[in-house]
Amino acid sequence: xxxxxxxxxxxxxxVGSLAAHQLKSxxxxxxxxxxxxxxxxxxxxxxxxxxxxxxxxxxxxxxxIHTDEETRALFAAYVLEAFALQxxxxxxxxxxxxxxxxxxxDFWVYQEVAMPTALNGLRVKQKALQELxxxxxxxxxxxxxxxxxxxxxxxxxxxxxxxx
Numbered sequence: 001x002x003x004x005x006x007x008x009x010x011x012x013x014x015v016g017s018l019a020a021h022q023l024k025s026x027x028x029x030x031x032x033x034x035x036x037x038x039x040x041x042x043x044x045x046x047x048x049x050x051x052x053x054x055x056x057x058x059x060x061x062x063x064x065i066h067t068d069e070e071t072r073a074l075f076a077a078y079v080l081e082a083f084a085l086q087x088x089x090x091x092x093x094x095x096x097x098x099x100x101x102x103x104x105x106d107f108w109v110y111q112e113v114a115m116p117t118a119l120n121g122l123r124v125k126q127k128a129l130q131e132l133x134x135x136x137x138x139x140x141x142x143x144x145x146x147x148x149x150x151x152x153x154x155x156x157x158x159x160x161x162x163x164x
Contacts, residue, residue, distance in 0.1 A: 023049060025137045026128055028083065032115060032144040041095065041111040043079050043128070050075050050107045053129055065107055072107070076100040079109040082128035088121030088163065121163040130155045 023046045031040045047065055054063035054075050065071050076097070085093040098110035126138040130153070138153040142162050151160040 024129070024133050024135050025049075025139070026126070028126055028138065028140040030085075030122070030124075030140065030142045037115055038112045039085070039093070039115055040098075041083070041085075041113075043083065043109040043111075045075075045079070045107050045109075045128070047102065047105050047107050049129065053078070053132055056132055065102060072100060072102070075107065076109045079128050080111065082126065083111070084125040085113065086123040086159070087116060087119060088123065088161065090123065091116075119164065121161060123159045123161050124151055125159050126151075126153045127158075 026043060026045045026049075028044070029042045031042075033040050051063040051065050051071075054060050054065070054071055057078060058074055060071065060074070062068070063071050065075060080095070080097055083095075085095060087093065093113045093116070095111040095113050098112050100107065100109045102108075122142065124140050124142075126140050128138060129136040130138070134155040136155065140151040140153065140160075142149045142151070144164060149162045151162065153160065
């Protein structure tokens with residue numbers, strides 16, 4: 001009986017440690033920079049999740065974002081493809097890649113676009129990692145005029161909107 005209890009305890013600790021490594025969440029921040037006239041987008045993913053995703057998405061067995069530029073570029077391109085912005089009336093905004101970087105335990109991907117005139121809202125799509133993990137949560141914070149509006153994307157969400 002003690003052996004069964006011990007094995008059960010070890011198994012639960014092992015499963016718990018696996019779950020602790022993958023957070024299955026991403027955060028995107030959209031800033032309106034009046035000084036530059038651009039909308040700036042910053043995507044942040046936990047490095048461990050990004051490496052698992054590269055392994056699964058691109059069948060890359062050695063997905064080391066810390067040391068491999070090709071792996072960083074693959075994941076950044078994937079994030080850029082999974083995210084989109086439109087004006088409130090559905091006009092696509094053509095986003096430009098600004099770069100990506102590893103910072104601590106996070107992987108950042110950056111984009112920007114010139115601010116359209118008379119923008120009264122945004123339609124946002126953030127599907128990154130949701131085709132891999134249905135429990136993936138993507139939070140998008142939109143900061144404009146000292147106010148923050150947030151959108152929470154679940155796997156079943158496609159486009160969500162905010163108004164200004």
